[in-house]
Amino acid sequence: MEQSTGASSGPSMTVTPVERGPEAAGRGHRDGYRGLRLGLTVLRIGPLLILLAVAVALSFLSPFFLTTRNLGNVLAATAAIAVLSLGQLLVILTRGIDLSVGSTLALASVVGALVFTSVDSGPVVILAMLATGLLVGTVNGIVYVKGRLPHPFIITLAMLSIARGLALWLSGGQPIRGMPAVVDSIGGGSIGWFPVSAILILGIAFLVFVLTTRIVWGRWIYAVGGNPEAARRTGIPVNKVLISVYVLSGLMAGVAGIITAGRLDAGSPTFGELAELDSIAAVVIGGASFLGGRGNVLNALVGALMIGVIRNGMNLLAVDAFFQLIVIGVVIVLAVEADVLRGYLEDRFRVFEASRS
Amino acid sequence: MTTIPALAVRGATKRFGAVLALDGVDLEVHRGQVVALLGDNGAGKSTLIKCISGVHQLDDGVIEMDGLPTAIHSPAQARDLGIETVYQDLALFDNLGPAANFYAGREAAGPRWLPTWLRVLDRKGMAARTAELLDRLQVGLPDMSNQVGLLSGGQRQAVAVARAAAFASNVVILDEPTAALGLRESRRVLDLINRLRERDHAVIVISHALDHVIDIADRAVVLRRGRKVGEEIPTRENQQRIVSLIVGGEG
Numbered sequence: 001m002e003q004s005t006g007a008s009s010g011p012s013m014t015v016t017p018v019e020r021g022p023e024a025a026g027r028g029h030r031d032g033y034r035g036l037r038l039g040l041t042v043l044r045i046g047p048l049l050i051l052l053a054v055a056v057a058l059s060f061l062s063p064f065f066l067t068t069r070n071l072g073n074v075l076a077a078t079a080a081i082a083v084l085s086l087g088q089l090l091v092i093l094t095r096g097i098d099l100s101v102g103s104t105l106a107l108a109s110v111v112g113a114l115v116f117t118s119v120d121s122g123p124v125v126i127l128a129m130l131a132t133g134l135l136v137g138t139v140n141g142i143v144y145v146k147g148r149l150p151h152p153f154i155i156t157l158a159m160l161s162i163a164r165g166l167a168l169w170l171s172g173g174q175p176i177r178g179m180p181a182v183v184d185s186i187g188g189g190s191i192g193w194f195p196v197s198a199i200l201i202l203g204i205a206f207l208v209f210v211l212t213t214r215i216v217w218g219r220w221i222y223a224v225g226g227n228p229e230a231a232r233r234t235g236i237p238v239n240k241v242l243i244s245v246y247v248l249s250g251l252m253a254g255v256a257g258i259i260t261a262g263r264l265d266a267g268s269p270t271f272g273e274l275a276e277l278d279s280i281a282a283v284v285i286g287g288a289s290f291l292g293g294r295g296n297v298l299n300a301l302v303g304a305l306m307i308g309v310i311r312n313g314m315n316l317l318a319v320d321a322f323f324q325l326i327v328i329g330v331v332i333v334l335a336v337e338a339d340v341l342r343g344y345l346e347d348r349f350r351v352f353e354a355s356r357s
Numbered sequence: 358m359t360t361i362p363a364l365a366v367r368g369a370t371k372r373f374g375a376v377l378a379l380d381g382v383d384l385e386v387h388r389g390q391v392v393a394l395l396g397d398n399g400a401g402k403s404t405l406i407k408c409i410s411g412v413h414q415l416d417d418g419v420i421e422m423d424g425l426p427t428a429i430h431s432p433a434q435a436r437d438l439g440i441e442t443v444y445q446d447l448a449l450f451d452n453l454g455p456a457a458n459f460y461a462g463r464e465a466a467g468p469r470w471l472p473t474w475l476r477v478l479d480r481k482g483m484a485a486r487t488a489e490l491l492d493r494l495q496v497g498l499p500d501m502s503n504q505v506g507l508l509s510g511g512q513r514q515a516v517a518v519a520r521a522a523a524f525a526s527n528v529v530i531l532d533e534p535t536a537a538l539g540l541r542e543s544r545r546v547l548d549l550i551n552r553l554r555e556r557d558h559a560v561i562v563i564s565h566a567l568d569h570v571i572d573i574a575d576r577a578v579v580l581r582r583g584r585k586v587g588e589e590i591p592t593r594e595n596q597q598r599i600v601s602l603i604v605g606g607e608g
Contacts, residue, residue: 216466217474223450223461230448234462235433237474293452346507353499354509354542 036349043342047286047302047335051309058313065316068193076190076263078308079197080105080256080272082301084279085286086208087252089300090245092283093212093225095292096152098246100140100159101253101279105272107167108132108257112183113176113267122182129261130254136163137250141243152246160276167269175268179261187262197259201301204255209297221245225292281328282307285335287342306331361424363388363559364409364440364528370417371404371583378404380583381418386528386559391550393574393591394563395603400580402563406530409561410442411435422527439526445533447517451506455498456480456487458505459520490523491516494552511542515549522553529553530561535569547573567596581605 042049058065084101091098112129119125140159144152179187189196212218223231224241232238253272260271286303288295307328314324362385371379379401386392394402407413409420411432419426422438429435435442450458460483466476488501496515498508505516514534521529534550535543543566550573553560564570570577570591577591579602587602589595 214477214480215474216464216476216478219453219457219461219464219478220474222452223457226450226452227448229446230450231461233432233448235436236462240474293450349507350509353507353512354539 033349033352036345036352039345040342040349043338043345044287046338047299047306051302051306054306054309054313058309058316062313062316065313070312070316072190072193072195074305074308074312075198076188076195077312078304079187079195079201080259080263081275081278081282081307082201082304083204083252083256083259084275085282085300085304086205086297087245087249088276088279089283089286089288089295089297090208090212090221091152091249092280092288092290093221093293093295094242094245095225095228095290096144096242096245097156097280097290098137098140098249099153099156099276100136100163101249101256102272102275102277103160103163103167104133104136104250104253105257105260105275106269107136107163107170108254109261109267109271110167110171110176110269111267112257112261113179114170116178116180116267117176120180122180125180125183126258129257130251133250133252133254133257134247135250136253137247138243140250141246144246145239145242156246164269171267171269173269175266175270177266179265179267183258183262184265185262187259188265189262197263200255200259204252205297205301212297217241217244222293225294227293278307279304281332284332287335287339289339303335360387362386362421363423364561365421365424366405366409366418367421368418369405369408369415369420371401371408371413372416377583379408379415379418382580382583382585384561384578384585386561388559389554389557390575391554391560391562391573393570393577394561394580395565395567395570395577395599396580397603399582400603401583402580403532404583405580406442406532406561406563409435409528410440410530436524439524440528440530441521441525442530443514443517443521443532443534445536447513449505449513449517452504454502454504455491455516456484456501458516459483459487459490459523463524487523491519494519494522494549494556496549509542511538511545514538514542514546518546518549518553522556522558525558528559528561530563532563533565534562535564535566543569567591567599571596579603 064070087101088098108129111132112125115128116125136159140156143149143155149155186196186200212221220236220241223236224238228238256272261267282303283295283300284303285306286295286299288300310327310331311324314327364386366382366384369379369382382401382405384405394405396402404413408415409429411429411434414430420429421427427438429438450461465479465483467479468476484501491498496519498512505513508516518531518534534546538546547569550560550562562574571593574591577589577599578585579587579599581603589599591599
């Protein structure tokens with residue numbers, strides 16, 4: 001509607017001088033408006049574009065990168081981070097953070113390995129690992145909400161320590177070898193070149209996608225992150241929503257435990273060290289905001305893949321492992337800067353809206 | 358005026374410790390009427406609307422809805438009674454679109470046999486009804502899919518007011534709806550309030566902008582130190598008198 005008047009504004013400008021001012025200003029407005037819209041759209045799909053750019057660059061730099069074998073490797077190596085980042089995404093959407101997921105992953109793997117030493121049943125072992133994650137997440141959520149803590153940082157930091165300590169204590173500080181066949185095939189199996197773990201991730205990602213975009217619960221997660229006070233006033237059960245995201249994050253850590261344990265056919269108290277930071281980095285690289293309420297499943301997965309691809313690419317190019325940390329750090333800074341830029345563009349956008357009416 | 362008021366407050370009294378915030382205040386609003394609530398800071402305007410919207414409870418006095426005495430114990434209960442309040446902070450979700458904002462906490466979803474939180478959102482239905490209502494109130498939004506955070510101050514205010522109007526079967530309460538807005542955007546919000554009146558809502562407006570009050574309000578109730586000190590039909594002619602009622606000088 002606005003665009004069609006833009007096309008006809010030329011003649012009318014010459015007919016009546018009175019119209020000249022507003023019409024001319026209007027056209028300048030429209031250009032600025034479109035530019036802002038375009039900028040915001042690019043930022044929204046930016047993580048995906050950057051991932052594609054990195055992948056294209058790597059495929060030129062290393063002939064091995066685009067082989068199915070290598071891609072399978074990347075996916076399998078990224079699976080645990082990806083599932084953790086799905087849980088972390090839900091937490092960050094509510095303005096929270098879950099620092100305990102790496103330790104929970106380790107604890108779940110140790111519990112699974114110990115259960116397997118006495119019960120030779122794949123389903124039981126899997127249930128035990130999931131239950132471990134679920135339990136840790138529930139404790140996080142309940143202590144955070146019911147304990148009226150100002151921020152989840154502290155409780156999940158405490159849980160980072162507690163879960164790792166439990167894992168060390170239960171295992172005697174040693175890896176415990178052996179996992180049921182079904183766990184091994186979840187974590188290490190593949191169909192053709194496509195890892196089973198990646199299929200599992202796609203399934204879970206789909207479920208989280210449905211939750212966040214189609215289900216009332218997911219809508220509430222975004223509402224609580226966007227404006228907790230307003231959420232409370234509109235009758236959304238804010239406390240339950242908050243607890244639920246930590247429960248889900250714990251559950252995802254349990255799944256990550258299954259994947260890691262299966263991939264290495266063991267449970268170990270040293271699994272998942274710094275994995276919490278990887279998952280946070282993945283979510284942030286995916287454009288989610290620490291201020292809550294912004295972020296989506298696809299971008300979180302892209303963020304996780306970005307970390308996986310960068311690591312893999314630098315391995316292929318034989319870049320010093322220490323240097324990988326630096327590169328990933330720089331990528332995180334860029335992602336956060338992109339978020340700042342988005343905030344700036346949105347401010348400009350609001351000004352346009354105010355002057356357009 | 359011969360009809361039963363949609364909302365009547367009689368002898369409203371509220372204490373906060375030793376402070377008497379409201380002292381026997383009476384207020385009536387009829388359908389199709391805009392009543393302005395005036396008063397200096399600390400006069401009791403906010404306390405009064407918070408009592409009506411269920412945030413506070415009256416220590417003494419009654420609230421009548423359509424002539425029936427009604428106890429309002431919580432904001433949720435006030436909403437169930439058809440009373441919607443737009444506070445100054447608007448309580449919008451900047452990260453969500455207009456439809457999600459409209460239906461926040463009361464999402465249209467199904468199927469009914471599922472617990473509320475597991476239901477599937479009726480996204481199309483909510484979007485359509487939101488667009489229809491915004492259209493009826495002549496709130497023009499450039500893009501219904503944009504997050505509310507990308508709207509201007511006036512558009513945001515309009516969305517918040519329209520949301521209140523959508524769910525208020527009885528009373529819409531607006532706290533300083535034009536305080537943060539420029540001239541043109543204020544005008545649009547005032548027009549919107551006029552449309553609420555045309556659509557037979559009972560409206561209570563708190564405002565410091567007397568010319569806006571004169572513009573839209575049918576009556577102005579003036580509070581000072583928790584008491585009602587006057588009720589006028591606001592016009593240009595008695596503007597001075599209203600000001601002196603507010604500040605407590607000679608009339």
